[in-house]
Amino acid sequence: MKFAGCKNHKESIGLLFWQSYSAIQVAVALAEAFACGVNDLPLSMVLSWYEQKAVCILLTLLHLGIQNIRLGPTLPAFLSPNVLQYLAEHYHIAPITTPESDLEVLLK
Numbered sequence: 001m002k003f004a005g006c007k008n009h010k011e012s013i014g015l016l017f018w019q020s021y022s023a024i025q026v027a028v029a030l031a032e033a034f035a036c037g038v039n040d041l042p043l044s045m046v047l048s049w050y051e052q053k054a055v056c057i058l059l060t061l062l063h064l065g066i067q068n069i070r071l072g073p074t075l076p077a078f079l080s081p082n083v084l085q086y087l088a089e090h091y092h093i094a095p096i097t098t099p100e101s102d103l104e105v106l107l108k
Contacts, residue, residue, distance in 0.1 A: 020057045024064065039067045044106045046070040046096065062091060070106070072096030 023045065031038045045061065047054055047069055055076070061069060075084065075095050087093040096102050 020060070024061075024066070027066075039065065044068045044070065046072070046102070046106075048072065062087075067092045069093045070096045070102060 027038045027041060027043055030041055030043075034041070045066065045068065047058060047061075058069070058071075069091065071079075071093060072095055079087070084093070084095075
């Protein structure tokens with residue numbers, strides 16, 4: 001995947017990491033402004049699973065304790081049913097389904 005304005009794949013990867021980092025920073029600032037935790041905000045994150053860099057983003061989000069993440073369009077191979085169950089129970093991670101169903105859940 002290459003983004004407009006990026007000269008090569010490496011720059012595109014950097015942009016994706018920057019967007020994820022920026023989203024986290026915005027969520028942290030909102031949580032501070034509203035005197036609550038990041039997971040108390042009405043926010044959800046959808047992580048598209050197209051390339052290996054998504055592993056780093058997911059692990060970073062988990063390390064930071066971010067919850068309510070949707071993964072897709074397919075689940076990564078390393079997410080066995082037991083691992084997915086653990087992540088669902090502790091981090092409220094779920095696979096994406098249909099656009100209509102996902103939007104209904106995400107906009108609650």
